[in-house]
Amino acid sequence: MTKQNPTKLDQLEKMILRKNGASIAEMMKATGWKQHSVRGALAGALKKRGLTIISQKLDGTRRYSVEKSA
Numbered sequence: 701m702t703k704q705n706p707t708k709l710d711q712l713e714k715m716i717l718r719k720n721g722a723s724i725a726e727m728m729k730a731t732g733w734k735q736h737s738v739r740g741a742l743a744g745a746l747k748k749r750g751l752t753i754i755s756q757k758l759d760g761t762r763r764y765s766v767e768k769s770a
Contacts, residue, residue, distance in 0.1 A: 716764050
């Protein structure tokens with residue numbers, strides 16, 4: 701049995717789970733998607749996976765990450 705390659709949604713999820721999250725530009729580069737597609741994935745498919753996505757502006761760049769549960 702061969703290991704399946706991660707989907708682009710899996711890649712986005714992994715990126716926003718990082719300590720510093722990810723910017724739209726980083727996610728666009730990783731997936732090859734346009735800005736509206738990345739935003740749509742954040743607002744739709746990743747939220748449906750049960751993730752609470754937050755955005756913060758750090759050093760002039762908006763970064764997206766997953767809200768840590770208390």
